[in-house]
Amino acid sequence: MPSTDRTGDRLRIGVLALQGDFAEHLSMLREDGEGGVDAVEVRTLAQLDDVDGLVIPGGESTTIARLLIAFELLEPLRERIRGGLPVWGTCAGAILLADDVPALDREPIGVMDMTVDRNAFGSQVDSFEADLDIAGLEGPPLRAIFIRAPVFRRVGEGVEVLAALADGRIVAARQGDLLATSFHPELTDDRRLHRYFADICRARASVTDATEGAARTAS
Numbered sequence: 076m077p078s079t080d081r082t083g084d085r086l087r088i089g090v091l092a093l094q095g096d097f098a099e100h101l102s103m104l105r106e107d108g109e110g111g112v113d114a115v116e117v118r119t120l121a122q123l124d125d126v127d128g129l130v131i132p133g134g135e136s137t138t139i140a141r142l143l144i145a146f147e148l149l150e151p152l153r154e155r156i157r158g159g160l161p162v163w164g165t166c167a168g169a170i171l172l173a174d175d176v177p178a179l180d181r182e183p184i185g186v187m188d189m190t191v192d193r194n195a196f197g198s199q200v201d202s203f204e205a206d207l208d209i210a211g212l213e214g215p216p217l218r219a220i221f222i223r224a225p226v227f228r229r230v231g232e233g234v235e236v237l238a239a240l241a242d243g244r245i246v247a248a249r250q251g252d253l254l255a256t257s258f259h260p261e262l263t264d265d266r267r268l269h270r271y272f273a274d275i276c277r278a279r280a281s282v283t284d285a286t287e288g289a290a291r292t293a294s
C-alpha cells in the first residue's frame with residue numbers, strides 16, 4: 076500500500092508506462108488535478124507499491140505482456156490485484172486483464188473472468204467511433220474511439236457489463252474494482268471514465284485506511 080507522504084488526502088493513480096499511450100492517460104488524469112488526483116508513471120515494483128490504483132493503457136498487448144515479464148512485474152501485479160488494487164485496462168490493457176485470451180502468445184494477467192477476442196473489428200483502417208451509453212456515467216453518451224479494438228466475447232457471472240455496441244458486442248465491463256474498456260477514453264476530452272475509475276480507487280483507499288487504522292488501534 077502507498078508509503079510515501081502525501082499532500083493532504085490526494086489520491087495517487089499510476090499508469091503502467093512500459094509501452095502504449097500511457098502519456099495520454101497521465102495528462103488526462105493530471106488535467107483533472109483539481110479532482111484530487113496525482114498521476115504517476117509505473118515501471119518498477121516500488122512505484123507499483125506506491126499507488127492507489129493502476130491504469131494499463133492501450134498499445135500492443137503482446138508487447139506489454141512480454142515487458143511485464145521482463146520487468147518482473149507480472150506476478151507482483153497479480154498479487155496486488157488479489158490484495159485489492161483497483162486496475163483499469165483500456166484496449167490492450169483490457170486484453171491483459173482477461174483470464175481467457177485465445178490469440179495472445181503470452182500469459183495475460185488473467186484477473187477478470189472473461190474471454191476476449193483481440194482485433195475483433197479488423198485492422199487499423201477499420202478503426203471507428205461510436206456513442207456509448209455507459210452504466211454508472213451521468214450525462215450524454217460517451218464518444219468512444221475503437222482502434223484495433225477487442226471485444227469481450229464472454230463475461231463470467233461476477234462481471235457487470237457496463238456498455239455494449241448496438242449489435243450487442245460487449246465493450247466495457249467491471250468486476251469488483253477491476254474495470255475494462257475496449258476503447259480509448261484517453262484520446263478524447265471526456266474525463267468521465269477517468270473520474271469513475273478515480274472514484275473506485277478513492278473508495279478502495281478509504282476502506283484500506285479504515286482497516287489499517289483498526290489494526291493499529293488493536294495492536
Ligand code: GLN
Nearest residue numbers: 133134135136166167223
Ligand atoms: N490490437 C491491440 C492488441 O491486441 C490493441 C490495440 C489498442 O490498444 N489500441 O494488443
